[in-house]
Amino acid sequence: MSVDPVREVALEVLRAVRERDAYANLVLPGLLRDRHISGRDAALATELAYGACRTKGLLDAVIAHGAGRSVDEIDGPLLDILRLGVYQLLRTRIGAHAAVDTSVALARAEFGTGKSGFVNAVLRRAGEKSAEEWVETLAPVDPVGRLAFEYAHPAWIAQAFADALGERAGELGDLLAADDERPVVHLVARPGEITAEELALVTGGEQGRWSPYAVYLEGGDPGRLEPVREGMAAVQDEGSQLVALSLTRAPLEGPDGGRWLDLCAGPGGKAALLGALAAIDRFQVDAVEPAEHRAELVRKATHDLPVRVHVVDGRDSGLGPGYDRILVDAPCTGLGALRRRPEARWRRSPADVRDLVVLQRELLTAAWDLLRPGGVVVYSTCSPHLAETVSIVADHVRRTGAVELDTRELLPGVTDVGDGPAAQLWPHRHGTDAMFMAALRKPV
Numbered sequence: 318m319s320v321d322p323v324r325e326v327a328l329e330v331l332r333a334v335r336e337r338d339a340y341a342n343l344v345l346p347g348l349l350r351d352r353h354i355s356g357r358d359a360a361l362a363t364e365l366a367y368g369a370c371r372t373k374g375l376l377d378a379v380i381a382h383g384a385g386r387s388v389d390e391i392d393g394p395l396l397d398i399l400r401l402g403v404y405q406l407l408r409t410r411i412g413a414h415a416a417v418d419t420s421v422a423l424a425r426a427e428f429g430t431g432k433s434g435f436v437n438a439v440l441r442r443a444g445e446k447s448a449e450e451w452v453e454t455l456a457p458v459d460p461v462g463r464l465a466f467e468y469a470h471p472a473w474i475a476q477a478f479a480d481a482l483g484e485r486a487g488e489l490g491d492l493l494a495a496d497d498e499r500p501v502v503h504l505v506a507r508p509g510e511i512t513a514e515e516l517a518l519v520t521g522g523e524q525g526r527w528s529p530y531a532v533y534l535e536g537g538d539p540g541r542l543e544p545v546r547e548g549m550a551a552v553q554d555e556g557s558q559l560v561a562l563s564l565t566r567a568p569l570e571g572p573d574g575g576r577w578l579d580l581c582a583g584p585g586g587k588a589a590l591l592g593a594l595a596a597i598d599r600f601q602v603d604a605v606e607p608a609e610h611r612a613e614l615v616r617k618a619t620h621d622l623p624v625r626v627h628v629v630d631g632r633d634s635g636l637g638p639g640y641d642r643i644l645v646d647a648p649c650t651g652l653g654a655l656r657r658r659p660e661a662r663w664r665r666s667p668a669d670v671r672d673l674v675v676l677q678r679e680l681l682t683a684a685w686d687l688l689r690p691g692g693v694v695v696y697s698t699c700s701p702h703l704a705e706t707v708s709i710v711a712d713h714v715r716r717t718g719a720v721e722l723d724t725r726e727l728l729p730g731v732t733d734v735g736d737g738p739a740a741q742l743w744p745h746r747h748g749t750d751a752m753f754m755a756a757l758r759k760p761v
């Protein structure tokens with residue numbers, strides 16, 4: 318049997334992710350273009366590459382069982398072939414013969430007959446049970462560990478989600494399943510340029526449920542849409558829109574002097590929405606981003622708006638104090654946006670959380686020093702991990718006497734965002750990334 322070009326492409330994606338920490342969704346489109354793969358073949362290559370990246374934990378457990386050794390003891394390129402094969406057996410409707418034969422052909426082309434026999438043997442063993450039966454056989458007994466295994470998430474991430482869901486941890490399975498769904502594309506209609514109603518009409522999309530500026534698109538390339546090309550609209554998760562809006566809606570003590578700051582601005586999605594809203598009142602936004610290439614993205618996103626970009630570290634920005642409103646959209650683990658990157662869940666580790674919480678705490682402190690009495694900081698993350706969210710806020714309130722506003726009141730009409738005062742969005746409840754936000758006012 319000759320090598321199937323669709324599986325070859327999927328395999329190259331797995332290899333790029335494993336060997337050079339590539340992002341699957343950045344590698345795949347170029348490969349499909351170069352190999353002239355389109356239509357149903359492209360859809361299959363995408364399903365195989367992304368699916369195998371996502372389910373790595375489950376696949377590896379089945380492979381280790383079948384091989385009688387840990388996956389660490391299997392050569393990387395061979396392991397990629399096994400992952401692709403086991404994924405087809407357990408998570409697609411591809412027949413067992415096709416899954417095994419195409420994998421054996423890939424192994425033979427790459428390594429010769431000896432190793433193709435190994436691939437054949439491991440896949441035959443893997444095919445002896447369905448995915449459900451493998452879960453029954455291999456999953457840990459504790460409920461969270463079992464769900465993590467079943468939905469192919471690292472156990473520490475599933476536990477972090479369960480902790481953040483609290484009393485509603487019964488939703489964990491739905492949440493983990495949502496990470497495997499392709500997110501609906503959300504557009505933001507730029508205030509002052511076009512309304513969401515008009516944008517929905519022009520694009521054939523549907524107006525969003527939660528943000529007055531959101532439009533949902535069923536499919537297609539948003540970059541081709543005229544309002545996006547003309548800068549009247551942009552791609553932005555509805556949850557991110559709500560974060561920016563919560564900052565503009567928070568009640569200040571005293572009048573709004575129109576000095577707003579976005580302390581972690583790159584690539585500029587929220588800065589652009591803040592800038593458009595500031596423009597209406599002739600206010601001014603300062604946007605801080607230390608990485609030059611990301612600062613350039615902020616400049617592009619905000620070029621015709623009252624936004625000044627500063628390429629400095631937010632912890633030591635040199636900006637003058639006295640801001641009325643400050644957004645700290647902190648660098649975080651991104652655990653709330655795992656659905657956007659197939660391999661992301663296996664890249665992160667608890668050590669990342671430990672490093673990031675130090676930076677998050679320092680950025681919030683720096684923002685506080687730049688805020689005027691009576692002004693408001695919104696602290697947000699696209700992670701629901703409690704160490705990055707409520708713990709950072711509680712620690713800050715303890716140290717500074719900050720007044721926690723009821724953030725839920727800044728999101729009128731948005732249901733089910735928790736018991737307050739902070740708000741937590743969820744993919745399985747709101748269809749957004751799992752954005753966390755807390756609004757804090759400085760006592761006068």
Ligand SMILES: C[S@@+](CC[C@H](N)C(=O)[O-])C[C@H]1O[C@@H](n2cnc3c(N)ncnc32)[C@H](O)[C@@H]1O
Pocket residue numbers: 557580581582583584585586587588605606607608611629630631632646647648649680699
């Ligand atoms: C979650 S992203 C912000 C997303 C952005 N607000 C948006 O809506 O497009 C966090 C940003 O913080 C930046 N960052 C990292 N370290 C920082 C620091 N010390 N000071 C300020 N920003 C920092 C990162 O480069 C990244 O662009």
